[in-house]
Amino acid sequence: MAIDIPFSEQTIFLSVIVFLWIVYLWESYLSHRQMKLFKSTEKVPREVEQIMDQTTFSKARLYQIDKATFGFYHGLFSQIENSVILWYGGLPFVWYYSGKLLAGYGFDSTHEIKQSMIFILFCSIFNMIINIPWDLYRTFVIEERHNFNKQTLGFYAKDQIKKFALTIVIILPITAALVWIIKAGGDYFFIYAWVFVFVISLLLVTIYADYIAPLFDKFTALPEGELRQKIEDLAASINFPLYKLFVVEGSKRSTHSNAYFYGFFKNKRIVLFDTLLKDYVSKDEREEKEKKIDEPAKEETGETDNNKDEESTTKEKKSIGCDNEEVLAVLAHELGHWKLSHNLKNLFISQANVLLTFIVFATLHNNKKIFMSFGFMNEMPTIIGLIIILQFIFSPYNEVFSFLMTALSRRFEFQADAFAKSVKQAAYLKSALIKLHKDNLGFPIADSLYSAFYFSHPPLLERLKAMDKLD
Ligand SMILES: [Zn+2]
Numbered sequence: 001m002a003i004d005i006p007f008s009e010q011t012i013f014l015s016v017i018v019f020l021w022i023v024y025l026w027e028s029y030l031s032h033r034q035m036k037l038f039k040s041t042e043k044v045p046r047e048v049e050q051i052m053d054q055t056t057f058s059k060a061r062l063y064q065i066d067k068a069t070f071g072f073y074h075g076l077f078s079q080i081e082n083s084v085i086l087w088y089g090g091l092p093f094v095w096y097y098s099g100k101l102l103a104g105y106g107f108d109s110t111h112e113i114k115q116s117m118i119f120i121l122f123c124s125i126f127n128m129i130i131n132i133p134w135d136l137y138r139t140f141v142i143e144e145r146h147n148f149n150k151q152t153l154g155f156y157a158k159d160q161i162k163k164f165a166l167t168i169v170i171i172l173p174i175t176a177a178l179v180w181i182i183k184a185g186g187d188y189f190f191i192y193a194w195v196f197v198f199v200i201s202l203l204l205v206t207i208y209a210d211y212i213a214p215l216f217d218k219f220t221a222l223p224e225g226e227l228r229q230k231i232e233d234l235a236a237s238i239n240f241p242l243y244k245l246f247v248v249e250g251s252k253r254s255t256h257s258n259a260y261f262y263g264f265f266k267n268k269r270i271v272l273f274d275t276l277l278k279d280y281v282s283k284d285e286r287e288e289k290e291k292k293i294d295e296p297a298k299e300e301t302g303e304t305d306n307n308k309d310e311e312s313t314t315k316e317k318k319s320i321g322c323d324n325e326e327v328l329a330v331l332a333h334e335l336g337h338w339k340l341s342h343n344l345k346n347l348f349i350s351q352a353n354v355l356l357t358f359i360v361f362a363t364l365h366n367n368k369k370i371f372m373s374f375g376f377m378n379e380m381p382t383i384i385g386l387i388i389i390l391q392f393i394f395s396p397y398n399e400v401f402s403f404l405m406t407a408l409s410r411r412f413e414f415q416a417d418a419f420a421k422s423v424k425q426a427a428y429l430k431s432a433l434i435k436l437h438k439d440n441l442g443f444p445i446a447d448s449l450y451s452a453f454y455f456s457h458p459p460l461l462e463r464l465k466a467m468d469k470l471d
Pocket residue numbers: 333334337412413416
């Protein structure tokens with residue numbers, strides 16, 4: 001399958017660059033609108049007065065302005081970086097040096113799969129190096145300034161190394177296999193490629209819980225008690241096949257809070273962030289406390305100091321998070337996603353999208369013009385075809401697709417809220433959403449165009465209103 005494109009190489013290349021800049025300018029316009037809203041709204045707006053005080057509102061406003069300013073510079077940098085890489089032939093350059101490295105080991109250019117793996121390795125190293133300063137600034141300046149960051153530099157470094165090693169271990173064999181399938185698959189390679197991607201994504205989701213996530217964070221079973229009992233009762237009442245119930249120590253990273261569930265068939269797990277739970281004390285903390293009680297006081301004055309310290313830290317911790325009823329309501333919302341098959345629907349849409357993408361890829365990947373337009377005059381490496389076609393030629397389609405998926409996600413959020421209401425959790429869900437919004441310093445109002453493009457969750461006020469309307 002191959003169709004002839006009635007454009008010259010230059011036209012293809014220029015169209016890609018122009019489109020990338022149109023998208024960039026559009027996104028900058030949206031961010032500008034949102035920023036204008038942050039800057040002009042200094043007083044807590046009347047419609048949010050009841051749920052947010054002026055102090056929290058001001059804090060949230062400053063946090064959002066900081067994040068948006070950072071986003072502006074980061075976005076501008078990435079846009080210029082990408083344009084420069086494409087304009088000066090960055091892709092053929094890295095491909096050429098991957099081949100040269102391979103040649104040093106006695107392999108010629110017929111070893112395309114090996115060359116593709118080296119190419120991906122080079123690109124990953126480059127991306128990591130370029131991203132680290134931005135990521136450091138985000139974590140240790142912006143998040144730190146607003147009291148969210150809990151990582152130490154050591155923790156951060158270890159985390160980055162693990163993340164990079166794991167990405168490489170996963171991505172290199174997948175690249176190799178995919179290139180092989182496309183080259184050896186014949187006329188219907190797109191079907192095999194799609195099946196391969198489908199199986200790999202199911203596999204990754206399956207091993208993620210037991211083998212990947214624990215490499216980064218500590219998961220402990222939620223201890224027996226009132227909360228656990230209530231969650232089990234709720235799950236049983238709607239036939240949710242709850243298999244395991246974990247608390248993850250998100251507090252080692254940041255004070256942002258969350259809850260989610262995952263897993264296939266009868267293997268569902270619920271994960272709660274410790275930062276979500278107001279009354280949660282980790283096992284380590286419990287043991288430490290017990291030790292302190294066991295230890296006889298050595299020095300009277302020292303002992304009182306210790307106690308004071310401990311009291312103030314617990315107080316600080318208790319200032320965030322939800323009580324048991326609210327946690328239960330958040331879970332009712334999450335279980336609503338399951339009951340309404342939102343994750344299955346998302347899986348179906350994304351797989352249909354992958355298949356469609358491969359079908360179009362099959363019609364384009366033998367087109368010499370496309371390769372020439374990106375500086376590949378004599379060769380047509382499969383991995384390069386994947387990058388050029390899926391990332392650049394497809395970018396208009398990708399933009400539309402992601403816009404629709406974001407809109408769908410907001411719809412799902414409303415539906416999950418309605419589900420929580422149907423199991424009598426609306427009141428607690430509302431107070432939980434307000435609390436989480438404050439804890440995470442979310443901004444309670446949003447520019448309508450900006451939120452339509454970026455918000456995977458509807459703005460807080462819309463969610464509260466929607467739940468009231470259901471009566
Ligand atoms: Zn949700």
